[in-house]
Amino acid sequence: MTSKNGVLxxxxxxxxxxxxxxxxxxxFVFPKGFMTPTVEDVFALLGLPPNGIMCHPNMDKWETKKYELPNVTLTDFISLQCKSDLMSFQEECSFFLYWICKYLVNVSSTTSxxxxxxxxxxxxxxxxxxxxPFFLGxxxxSMFLYSTQQKNSHHGPLWFIQLWVYSYFPKLAPSPKRSQTPHTYGQMWMLGRYVLGSISKFKNYF
Incomplete structure (x- = not known):
């Protein structure tokens, strides 16, 4: 995921x-019409940048630094790459690669x-x-493979469906607890709308 706060x-x-x-x-084909996640939804729910250089195999064509891809499982990936207190280029790239493979894209392979x-x-x-757009692709x-291929398990960022459905169909989302401390503006709004009975105002929190 892209947050320290886990999703049930x-x-x-x-x-x-x-x-x-x-x-x-x-x-998604609903009785009232068609709906589908967009780049704007990804930006609003996950905070991933919608603009910048596009992701493609040659995007590091002018990068002179060399990165050695370790042939280890994701479980041992980070522990083997952290070798000193001073962060190196190899270690930083390993962190980003681990984050992309395990949490963002959720690859099916056990190796990076x-x-x-x-x-x-x-x-x-x-x-x-x-x-x-990289994440949305x-x-x-993964959504296409999940709906067309019958397998015991599927990989990919399918967890995003739950966040997207909750945002557009809030009645399906669990009601936040009154004692829950909001971490985002979205949680503040949900807390005020479904628990306190009124939409939260910015001045009520700051």
Whole structure:
């Protein structure tokens, strides 16, 4: 995920939402019309930048620094790369690569994927990368595979469906607890709307 705050998975919501998914249109077909996640939704819910350089295999063509991709499992990836207190280029790229593979894209392979190395190198160089369309492309791919191929398990950022459904259909989302401390403006709004009975105002919190 892209936050330290975990999301309680709703195991029923994902297959129920996929039932409305059209593989031909890559969108959800509801009785009232068509809906589909957009780059704007990804930016609003995850905070991933919608603009910047596009992700492609040659995006680090002019990068002179070399990165050695370790052939280890994701479980041992970080522990083997952290070698000193002083952060090196190799360690920073390894962190970004681990984050992309395990939490953002959720790859099916147990090892890090080499195709994401250029993205990690650009993030390490403080280059603004358009991660929102990159993420959305992988989301559409995983949603298509989930709705067309019957497997025991599927990988990819399918967890985004739950966040997206909750944002557009708040009645399906669990009601926040009154004692819960809001971490985002969205949680403040949900807390005021569904618990306190009125929409929260900015001045009430600051």
């Amino acid at each position: 998975v709703n195991p029923v919501l994902l297959p129920a939402a996929i039932m409305f998914c059209s593989p031909a249109l890559n969108s 994927v080499a195709q994401f190395v250029p993205i990690a190198k650009n993030l390490d160089s403080n280059v603004k990368v358009a991660l929102a 992988h989301f559409y791919r």
